[in-house]
Amino acid sequence: MLKASSLMVFYENMLALNNVSIRCENQQIVGVFGANSAGKSTLMYTLSGIMEDIKKKEVMAGGERITVMGEIEYLGQDIMGLKPSRRAKAGIILCPERRRIFKESSVLENLKIGGYLASPAQAKTTLEYVFTLFPALKNLSKRVGGFLSGGEQQMLAIGRALMAQPKLLFLDEPLLGLSPLIQATLVRATKVIRDEQKISLIVTEQYARPVLPIVDFAFILENGAAVLEGTREELMDNPDIRSAYFGI
Amino acid sequence: MDILIYGTINSVALALMALGFALVYGISRVPNFAHGAIYVLSGFITWTFLRGLGLNYALSIFLTMLIIGIFGALLYQFILIRVRGIAISEIIASYAMGLAILEGLRWGGFKGMSYTLPVFAEGSILIGGIPVDYQRIIVVGIGGATVASLWLFTHYTRLGLALRGMAQDERAALMLGIDSDFMAVVAMAIGAMLAGLAGILLLPLGNIVVEAGYNVLILAIAVCIVGGLGSWMGAVLAAFIIGFAQILTVVYLGSHFQMVVALLAIIFTLILKPSGLFGMQKQLEERV
Numbered sequence: 461m462l463k464a465s466s467l468m469v470f471y472e473n474m475l476a477l478n479n480v481s482i483r484c485e486n487q488q489i490v491g492v493f494g495a496n497s498a499g500k501s502t503l504m505y506t507l508s509g510i511m512e513d514i515k516k517k518e519v520m521a522g523g524e525r526i527t528v529m530g531e532i533e534y535l536g537q538d539i540m541g542l543k544p545s546r547r548a549k550a551g552i553i554l555c556p557e558r559r560r561i562f563k564e565s566s567v568l569e570n571l572k573i574g575g576y577l578a579s580p581a582q583a584k585t586t587l588e589y590v591f592t593l594f595p596a597l598k599n600l601s602k603r604v605g606g607f608l609s610g611g612e613q614q615m616l617a618i619g620r621a622l623m624a625q626p627k628l629l630f631l632d633e634p635l636l637g638l639s640p641l642i643q644a645t646l647v648r649a650t651k652v653i654r655d656e657q658k659i660s661l662i663v664t665e666q667y668a669r670p671v672l673p674i675v676d677f678a679f680i681l682e683n684g685a686a687v688l689e690g691t692r693e694e695l696m697d698n699p700d701i702r703s704a705y706f707g708i
Numbered sequence: 709m710d711i712l713i714y715g716t717i718n719s720v721a722l723a724l725m726a727l728g729f730a731l732v733y734g735i736s737r738v739p740n741f742a743h744g745a746i747y748v749l750s751g752f753i754t755w756t757f758l759r760g761l762g763l764n765y766a767l768s769i770f771l772t773m774l775i776i777g778i779f780g781a782l783l784y785q786f787i788l789i790r791v792r793g794i795a796i797s798e799i800i801a802s803y804a805m806g807l808a809i810l811e812g813l814r815w816g817g818f819k820g821m822s823y824t825l826p827v828f829a830e831g832s833i834l835i836g837g838i839p840v841d842y843q844r845i846i847v848v849g850i851g852g853a854t855v856a857s858l859w860l861f862t863h864y865t866r867l868g869l870a871l872r873g874m875a876q877d878e879r880a881a882l883m884l885g886i887d888s889d890f891m892a893v894v895a896m897a898i899g900a901m902l903a904g905l906a907g908i909l910l911l912p913l914g915n916i917v918v919e920a921g922y923n924v925l926i927l928a929i930a931v932c933i934v935g936g937l938g939s940w941m942g943a944v945l946a947a948f949i950i951g952f953a954q955i956l957t958v959v960y961l962g963s964h965f966q967m968v969v970a971l972l973a974i975i976f977t978l979i980l981k982p983s984g985l986f987g988m989q990k991q992l993e994e995r996v
Contacts, residue, residue: 520792562876572869573869573870573872573873573881576884
């Protein structure tokens with residue numbers, strides 16, 4: 461479904477992604493694990509095209525020089541250099557780190573704004589789907605986004621991303637700073653989304669253990685380079701990985 | 709009673725002047741200093757259609773709105789987009805465009821007292837014993853309708869919701885497939901049309917003079933700063949506060965203090981509550 465090969469991203473002379481190749485097959489959940497500043501968010505930005513926008517703004521403001529190299533193939537097409545809105549239209553949706561929900565809009569409005577790319581019929585069915593997936597949101601639908609708890613905000617962010625009708629959904633650190641209970645709910649929901657919506661997902665996390673049971677394949681990033689990859693079982697069997705990322 | 713009636717009229721007029729500015733700033737964070745110029749320009753375009761080409765009044769207004777909308781979109785697409793995100797350059801570029809338009813109009817011979825637009829309907833009625841002419845009633849009516857339809861547009865239509873999403877977090881909107889450059893162009897077109905609408909509604913109350921462009925810009929900025937930059941409902945509320953304050957000044961102090969009120973309002977707001985009455989984002993950050 462998605463195949464990115466030898467991605468290189470430079471911020472000025474700083475190498476943020478070093479020759480990273482990752483792929484995601486149809487209806488797979490792929491994990492990308494790595495410590496803080498390993499390049500997870502940069503990878504997500506590069507794949508979803510947000511990096512193109514950041515680059516453009518930096519050029520306009522005369523700021524940092526950002527260089528992106530490599531190839532990204534999505535559904536058999538080269539999408540390198542494509543604007544983020546075009547990629548989103550093709551089904552690549554990013555649910556960003558720290559959620560970035562619309563703080564002044566209500567929960568319902570957040571979801572409606574998320575449905576920008578959906579047809580009215582799609583928006584209606586997806587809205588109902590999001591409320592069955594996260595029943596907690598239904599009771600809060602009038603609440604202003606900024607007043608939600610972290611877990612509720614994350615549910616909203618995922619729901620909002622679903623409204624955009626993704627075929628390939630990126631969840632960037634969805635569990636960051638949440639309680640184990642909410643983490644478990646979200647991990648379960650992620651699997652349900654894959655099974656029911658028949659979409660592919662790439663999930664990044666610093667700490668792999670909560671997400672590991674649901675991933676089909678995973679990549680480990682270290683200092684901007686993909687140092688290891690394998691199926692869940694392969695990674696579990698590697699003693700270094702177990703101690704460093706799974707805490708077992 | 710006359711304070712109440714003329715205060716309301718003045719407030720709605722101010723709200724009309726400021727809405728376009730507030731909308732553009734709220735969505736694309738570009739302070740459109742060409743706002744006043746667009747206001748005056750729309751008056752002269754209507755005048756040209758009406759008097760120069762002899763078209764029907766309604767048709768002239770329609771054509772003017774169309775042209776002004778396209779003009780706003782082009783202004784953004786070809787000039788402001790290049791300096792987007794660089795605050796000082798945005799102000800200089802848009803102010804320069806405003807100056808070019810206004811002084812260009814003056815240079816082109818649009819000066820003096822001979823340029824007037826006819827009122828939409830002649831005559832006046834008595835409200836509570838005070839004579840109010842129809843044009844001012846139309847201003848209040850259309851002003852109210854504009855605010856209401858703007859609210860409906862931004863709360864219930866796909867495009868309007870996308871504009872609000874972008875106003876709150878541009879990058880998050882991008883992730884949902886909302887093309888921010890296109891949205892900013894749309895916002896600028898709507899903003900320019902709002903300035904044009906204000907011009908067409910308010911200019912029949914007096915002469916079309918180039919200087920009005922500068923006054924309208926100052927008033928729009930005053931309203932937006934008091935209301936909280938980027939907040940549309942704040943702008944409407946601030947328009948009422950400044951509008952009534954102006955009328956009270958006219959009644960009790962003298963009409964030449966009218967402009968002072970708007971400028972003092974800016975100064976006091978910046979001293980007491982820099983984020984304005986409805987600096988929503990700030991307020992949320994403080995509470996959470």
